[in-house]
Amino acid sequence: MTSPVPSESLSSSATRPKRAVVTGASSGIGAATVRALRASGWDVVAVARRGGRLQALAAETGAQPVTADVTDGGSVERMAAEVLATGGVDALVNNAGGAWGVDSVGDGKLSDWEAMYDVNVLGALRVTQAFLPALRDSGRGSILMLTSTAALAPYEGGAGYCAAKAAEQALAGTLRLEEAENNVRVIEILPGMVKTEEFSLNRLGDKDAAEKVYAGVEQPLTAEDVADVMAYSLNLPHHVNLDRVVLRPVAQAATHKVIRRPLG
Template identity: 60%
Template sequence: MVQKKIAVVTGASSGIGAATARRLVTEGYHVVAAARRLDRLETFVKEAGDATAVACDVTSDESVAELAAVVARLDGPLTLLVNNAGGARGMDPVAQGPVADWQWMYDVNVLGTLRVTQALLPALEASGAGSVVTIGSTAAFTAYEGGGGYAAAKHAQTALVGTLRLELAGKPVRVIEIDPGMVHTDEFSLNRFGDQAKADKVYAGVKEPLVADDIADCVAWVATRPQHVNVDRLVVRPIAQAAQHKVVRES
């Protein structure tokens, strides 16, 4: 019996992470869905069948170690890690931005990616054909007013990814970055603002923003290329968004 390849997806309880977990099951992976909200993950496992739910907080060393332990007990090679867990808080100017918000964004987006990657990299390398896919943002290379904390964290995350690619050169692990622009999910902007009206305003008038399944499609595409093909960075925006600050809105 051929063992199924294993994929780990962090932040898999909603949005891009949930869509990616669902998509990778259809691509033939045994998906380890990791997030803080275990009830949502268990619902996914019941629907998907061939999957494993793991309660995981990427800001906790102990929690990430337990994730790695669960993966090690599974029957099959770990070939794919999708670092998706992340988020933004607030749109305050640098002069007034709460340090606690900046610290949370750095811990989740940057140190969370670091913790999970460090914990699972030995297994990815041992598979002989591993891939690390990190979900970044177009904020990783463009600053904008009110986005200082998030942009700073995403700039740091992309520096981590680029450095990792250099350091793993010659080893059987691909390092891939996907940087979405405007993606309309149920929770990202709501979590950022804590207010539904403000969250809805982000997408107001935008005819067709990206949705979570669009990014899941990108993850599946890069992950299923031949192993010698490394898509270093994939930037994806809706057609209505030409740049971070240039969005066409219909009245």
């Protein structure tokens, strides 16, 4: 998918390129989104906990690196102050998130549930609240929430992650209703099976187990596939709002139906 050039960034009414803040930018979909937005003319602030990775991404793309932890309110406040001290913001990409564990509800670890809710839901809330005034002031603000098809259908071993992503989806839907009068559009992107270097590894804690998630699946989505859709949605004319976009690999017809071919 080819992203349209954001026409607002080139119009006579704009005095600067459009500027986006991308959380969870140190790897995977977040890093790919920074690259996609920079390639289509955006100024980008790349936010994550791992400063070394951000510096490498900044050297590659020209993004502005800012280290912050979305689960820490003070860290988010400091990050937002640093970002806003250097200019306005036109888009916020709430990409930071993650999943931990595949236990049943009966055996689920409360700490895993709390961690997933904190980063996926409260993290998005903290960052959104920090930048919402600037997004309103922009006159062309956008909030993009990266949720998951897990928000749409529960599956065994996924209750904690499904619950967190469903809550994040509710946050996106409510924001869309509340902020339309401020010309802030709210976009939700819901990927299915995406093979990245860290998501399944962090969830399962074992490289072999992580690889088995994708075993036999012909062409699972890549981080670049998702980032391409995210950049496209933000580069559309501002009056066009892609409320909810579901994307999956062809091999994943539904959350519970994945085509796996014999290996070898």
